[in-house]
Amino acid sequence: MLAGLSEPTLRAFAARANKLLPGLYAWTATVALPATYPEVGWEARASSVAALVALVLGPWLSPARPALARLFGIHAFVGFSLVTWTLAVRAGVSLAPEPLRAALGGLGWMVYAFGWGELARPLRVPEDDPHVLGGPALAPRALLPRRASAVIGVGVVGALLLVILAWRVQRVPQTVLGHAVALAASLWILSAATEIALTEAQSPRGSAGERLSRASGTLSLLLVLLGVGLLWMVFGK
Amino acid sequence: MRVADFASIALFSSSLGAFAMGLVALGDRQDLNAVYWLIIGGLALRAGTNVLRPRSSR
Incomplete structure (x- = not known):
């Protein structure tokens, strides 16, 4: 047909x-x-x-x-x-x-x-292009550092751990929520681990102070919430 | 390895722990604790990746 x-x-x-x-x-x-x-x-x-x-x-x-x-x-x-x-x-x-x-x-x-x-397009090798200049193949300037692989490994193990932990949730409405949260967190963890590992392999992006100041807003909110949690733990019960 | 790299990896690991605590709390029928730890995990992960990014890509 x-x-x-x-x-x-x-x-x-x-x-x-x-x-x-x-x-x-x-x-x-x-x-x-x-x-x-x-x-x-x-x-x-x-x-x-x-x-x-x-x-x-x-x-x-x-x-x-x-x-x-x-x-x-x-x-x-x-x-x-x-x-x-x-x-x-x-x-x-x-x-x-x-x-x-x-x-x-x-x-x-x-x-x-x-x-x-989206499915990946059929593989196209750039060197096969007729306009490419001839010459020896260029070797990569650096390999990924070992700690980059460690970060990826921690991310993969952690993502699996979250998916396994979701099975601890036994209550019926919350089971779906637990699995959804575990799946979303696992994907986010994997994405962040890849980003951290790849950035580790690149050249530094400014001083430590500058880089920490980029996350100052989120870090401040995190510290405030941790403080609230600590107060709640001490005085709330 | 710079302080910022340590901070990024520490925040990343903490976020993993916080997400795990959130799921454990959800399994232990402590919904408020679960929401609290999941928010903490999200913020820690966001901060961990923000440390790495140049300002223009935020």
Whole structure:
């Protein structure tokens, strides 16, 4: 059926399918299903249908209007899904009656997020360009210092630790929050570890005083909060 | 290695500890403590990376 189509058309079709199909699975497993329960009102059902419309509109608009496509395909879809879940929970419906179904639904949302990511372009070697000047290959001026690898290692281990710690949370509403917080914190930790490790390998950026003063606002707020916490610990109990 | 590098790595490690404390507190049903430690973790991580950045990139 697809044999007569050109390569760009096939690529565009595949890109749309990558965005749409995981989203459809996530919507069916986690949004549409709670909206079908008899306890749920028409508002939740309307919201779930609106989420589906937004999900379909996003990939449909994606090649020509990328900003609008993201608005529908990501923000509106996630927003209407959240509204549906909130209304369903208020109506007394459990969003995760079975752990397996909940896990598969979570997997669907993960694949949906990957679908909206940009795939790397086919690898292009700059030296293969016909305009490149000939000569011996340039060696890097420096290797990453050992402490940069240590920072990355601490970041990876710490991120894993946070994901494991999230499983300590047993209460039903807070489990989702615990996993969401652990995932967000892990990603942030990994990103910061990479930034710190790469900056360690570069030339210094000003004196220690200048660099510390760049973080003075955040550091001040941090110290104030730590002080409040200390006072609370001493006098609050 | 400069003082700022130590400060950056110390803040990074502290943020990791604070996030872990937040999740432990959430598991121990201490929601207020959990929120407090998660905010502390976020601020420490933000400060740790701010130390490294040139002013123009903030």
